[in-house]
Amino acid sequence: MAEESYDAIVIGSGPGGAACATLLQKRGIRTLLIEKNDFTGGKMVSIEKDGYAYDLFPHGQVPMRGSAFEPIFAELGVSDDFQPALEPDDDREIIKIAYRKRGWDEYRIASQGQAMADPTPFFQLWDIDAEAQRKTVDFMAGLVAMTEAEIDGFDNVSMHEFLSGKDLPYELYSYLAFHANASLAEPIDLVSASEQIRIMRHMMLQGGGGQYKGGFGTLAKVMLREFEKNGGTLIRDNRVEKILVEDGGVTGVVSAKGSFRAPIVVSSAGLQPTVLKLVGEEHFDRSYVNYVKGLVPGWAFTSVRYFLEKPVMDVAMYVAYADESWIDMERYARMREGHIPEEVILFMVNHSFYDENAAPPGKQVLVSGTICSPDPEAKEIEGLWRVMDEQMQRFFPEIWAATERRDYSGPKDICTLTRDSVLPGQGGECVGLGQVVGQCGKLKPSVDAPIRGLYYAGADAGAAGMGTHQAAGSGAEVARLVVHECNRQRKMR
Numbered sequence: 001m002a003e004e005s006y007d008a009i010v011i012g013s014g015p016g017g018a019a020c021a022t023l024l025q026k027r028g029i030r031t032l033l034i035e036k037n038d039f040t041g042g043k044m045v046s047i048e049k050d051g052y053a054y055d056l057f058p059h060g061q062v063p064m065r066g067s068a069f070e071p072i073f074a075e076l077g078v079s080d081d082f083q084p085a086l087e088p089d090d091d092r093e094i095i096k097i098a099y100r101k102r103g104w105d106e107y108r109i110a111s112q113g114q115a116m117a118d119p120t121p122f123f124q125l126w127d128i129d130a131e132a133q134r135k136t137v138d139f140m141a142g143l144v145a146m147t148e149a150e151i152d153g154f155d156n157v158s159m160h161e162f163l164s165g166k167d168l169p170y171e172l173y174s175y176l177a178f179h180a181n182a183s184l185a186e187p188i189d190l191v192s193a194s195e196q197i198r199i200m201r202h203m204m205l206q207g208g209g210g211q212y213k214g215g216f217g218t219l220a221k222v223m224l225r226e227f228e229k230n231g232g233t234l235i236r237d238n239r240v241e242k243i244l245v246e247d248g249g250v251t252g253v254v255s256a257k258g259s260f261r262a263p264i265v266v267s268s269a270g271l272q273p274t275v276l277k278l279v280g281e282e283h284f285d286r287s288y289v290n291y292v293k294g295l296v297p298g299w300a301f302t303s304v305r306y307f308l309e310k311p312v313m314d315v316a317m318y319v320a321y322a323d324e325s326w327i328d329m330e331r332y333a334r335m336r337e338g339h340i341p342e343e344v345i346l347f348m349v350n351h352s353f354y355d356e357n358a359a360p361p362g363k364q365v366l367v368s369g370t371i372c373s374p375d376p377e378a379k380e381i382e383g384l385w386r387v388m389d390e391q392m393q394r395f396f397p398e399i400w401a402a403t404e405r406r407d408y409s410g411p412k413d414i415c416t417l418t419r420d421s422v423l424p425g426q427g428g429e430c431v432g433l434g435q436v437v438g439q440c441g442k443l444k445p446s447v448d449a450p451i452r453g454l455y456y457a458g459a460d461a462g463a464a465g466m467g468t469h470q471a472a473g474s475g476a477e478v479a480r481l482v483v484h485e486c487n488r489q490r491k492m493r
């Protein structure tokens with residue numbers, strides 16, 4: 001293929017790359033989008049197979065109202081295609097929470113609507129007295145009242161540190177440890193308090209627990225349909241092997257299907273893979289390379305997908321945790337030594353609740369997950385799958401007999417699918433570098449790389465919040481900077 005020229009090249013079609021490329025093309029920047037897989041959507045890919053339609057990984061939308069996708073769809077003129085499969089004021093029973101306190105023999109279950117604004121179901125579930133309830137309400141009200149600047153002040157403080165020394169019921173701490181695992185895919189002593197506070201505020205004030213008709217991947221599909229409609233070029237099944245740099249500025253990329261030239265390259269392949277593999281560390285200052293190597297990957301999820309001959313779950317999401325089952329770094333260290341816990345936290349999504357076409361008539365597809373390390377070589381993954389299966393049978397005794405098929409994935413699959421492993425223990429991250437203490441908010445890596453014309457879009461740089469929301473927000477932020485830069489270059493010509 002001859003060397004074609006573009007105004008900008010975007011690498012990767014997950015929410016970050018898709019949002020960025022689509023906005024650039026809409027704003028008149030001739031854009032080439034290159035995706036290594038033969039499908040689009042990155043980690044938020046949705047699959048259609050054997051009559052089932054589901055997300056490969058368990059996903060939930062936070063926030064329900066005011067997500068980063070909304071202004072993008074509005075700018076594209078396709079707001080009608082933004083179809084959350086749950087209205088913000090939907091008052092059905094949406095989420096079931098199963099909790100086992102230390103000392104209880106069995107899990108107890110509470111139901112709630114989509115948002116967390118009403119703590120009553122939690123108080124009943126936790127079985128706490130009026131004084132503990134008051135402390136919980138005061139704490140949550142304090143989070144809601146915080147200013148953005150106050151939240152920024154906790155970028156470098158883990159949630160565990162943030163809670164330490166506060167006079168709070170243990171049941172609240174245990175829930176927040178579970179929430180860090182299930183919603184942010186981080187241990188409570190690794191997650192940034194600022195990031196977790198932001199996400200909790202989103203859930204309390206703007207709702208959480210949403211999905212989309214056809215799954216999350218629909219969001220990427222709509223954006224990329226508009227991208228191509230507006231004249232953008234999308235090449236799938238094409239891995240970028242090298243980002244070219246001359247005289248301190250990018251000049252294009254080398255890919256499996258040829259070389260392409262552009263003065264701007266936006267990479268959503270991950271900050272570490274971009275710097276250390278696609279560009280090459282020789283093009284950066286040593287201090288920047290050390291900074292990049294020192295960035296800590298976020299954690300991952302193992303997933304099990306259950307294809308069922310008959311429904312076993314009647315709500316949209318089912319989550320389960322016990323005081324002993326959430327993960328912090330100490331518990332993980334024991335797991336790493338080979339002590340697989342008897343229970344794990346579970347996060348389960350029932351696609352059939354959101355979309356009547358998610359499964360053939362009378363059937364159901366569930367996607368479940370639990371937190372694990374991002375290490376593609378982690379040895380504990382098979383043990384975690386076994387425990388997940390056992391727990392699913394505990395909560396849904398009829399599931400085994402109803403199972404047509406199950407399939408399993410872990411950090412190795414996330415890595416193969418989306419993000420190259422360029423450092424030991426890294427590659428399987430759910431949200432990239434996104435939510436780790438010291439790497440969020442004001443301390444988040446900049447979207448603007450120290451090479452002229454190179455930007456990072458996606459969950460590694462810029463923006464905040466849940467994974468897809470922050471990736472799309474980052475893509476939009478990069479698009480704004482790139483348009484500004486292109487206009488500056490045009491004026492100079």
Ligand SMILES: Cc1cc2nc3c(=O)[nH]c(=O)nc-3n(C[C@H](O)[C@H](O)[C@H](O)COP(=O)(O)OP(=O)(O)OC[C@H]3O[C@@H](n4cnc5c(N)ncnc54)[C@H](O)[C@@H]3O)c2cc1C
Nearest residue numbers: 012014016036042043057059060240269458459467468471
């Ligand atoms: C198990 C799991 C559960 C999750 N749960 C949630 C949830 O409940 N809610 C939520 O909001 N988020 C969730 N997330 C996180 C969310 O999916 C990610 O944060 C988001 O997809 C990141 O978007 P991105 O654009 O940064 O990267 P990605 O989605 O990883 O996209 C990057 C793209 O770049 C492509 N690429 C990489 N290298 C190259 C190359 N060299 N050449 C060409 N293409 C390349 C990849 O193939 C991929 O398509 C979850 C993720 C996982 C894995």
